[in-house]
Amino acid sequence: MLEDNKQAGLLTAPVVVGSIEETVLANGVLEPARMVNVGAQVNGQIDALHVSLGQKVKAGDLIATIDSLxxxxxxxxxxxxxxxxxxxxxxxxxxxxxxxxxxxxxxxxxxxxxxxxxxxxxxxxxxxxxxxxxxxxxxxxxxxxxxxxxxxxxxxYTRIIAPMDGVVIAVITKQGQTLNSAQTVPTIVVLAQLDTMRMKIQISEADVGRAKPGQKVWFKILGDRQTRYEAVLAQIEPAPTSMSSEAGIQAAANPQGTVAIYYNGLLELPNPVAALRPLMTAQVNIVLARVSDTPLIPWSALAEPEADGRYRVRVRTPDGKSQARLVTIGLSDKVQAQVLDGLSVGDEVVLRADGPLSEPVTGGML
The missing domain is CATH 1.10.287 (Helix Hairpins)
Structure with a gap:
């Protein structure tokens, strides 16, 4: 809660008890945990397509038939x-x-x-x-x-069979179309299992050293800002995403200019009601640390850190003026900061002040 003491020209906020978590922010893209391109291994014209977009199929179900003469x-x-x-x-x-x-x-x-x-x-x-x-x-x-x-x-091979249970998420070819498998395997439909989703998280090189497998992750999607999805970071790929192709490897070996480097973090989470869809994007929070029932102050109350790592804050005094103190800060989410030393619950820190300091800088546990 902010308090504005107009007489003294102070905008203050009390030291409160609450919870805070320090996170790494990254962009994530959802994809099915398992996805298969169902293609043809023979040439010929598609006689019949037995599935439609969005249809659920079982392993062994007939997908399409190709002219078998x-x-x-x-x-x-x-x-x-x-x-x-x-x-x-x-x-x-x-x-x-x-x-x-x-x-x-x-x-x-x-x-x-x-x-x-x-x-x-x-x-x-x-x-x-x-x-x-x-x-x-x-x-x-x-x-x-x-x-x-x-x-x-x-x-x-002229009878195209579903290799797994799943949902038809894309129909690539049409009935009557001629397939030629001489060079590449033509895709007929794409099947995916949507009950479990995988997320690829792009972690910047500045943050990848702090992110570790096993850390908790949470995110919200653009279409539903009320639901918070939680999971655990399962893996961080050892090489950046730019090295996923031969051209990328050559570019990495001969860098020209400054390019952003990202490493994929991977996680899986259940999707029982299919609220999560392929290629949805989200801003992901990788939780580095979290504490509860700890003193908190607004991040904006902190000045630049001192040489010893402590921060200078101004505290409202009983006479309506302000006093400088040095405090030790723990976790921070750039909105709030955890106070480890130098303030007590109920103290009022100054966010904006027009008046002079009333006393010299003090520090230590209060």
């Missing part, structure tokens, strides 16, 4: 190739068994002097050739089987 044909071709090589393998296996039988018969006849060595060698060459062909066809069967599986997977 090319992938279906590719699967049929791969299955036909597998069937063909399987049939060849079966035929060569039968021939191999027959060739082995002939070789064994010729070898038996040779032992009985009833066949020539040339006949045996010819039979041996025939069965070994077929044996190699069967091995080659076996490898071709494996390759053809892999091609069938690949074609089947590509066919499955």
């Amino acid at each position: 090319p992938q279906s044909n590719a699967l049929r071709i791969a299955e036909a190739a597998l069937a063909n090589v399987t049939a060849q393998h079966k035929a060569r296996s039968i021939q191999l068994r027959q060739a082995v039988t002939v070789y064994r018969r010729q070898a038996s006849l040779l032992s009985q002097k009833a066949a020539s060595r040339l006949d045996v060698e010819t039979a041996e060459a025939a069965y070994k050739t077929l044996e190699a062909e069967v091995a080659a066809l076996q490898a071709q069967m494996v390759q053809a089987g892999v091609e069938v599986e690949t074609a089947r997977v590509n066919l499955g």
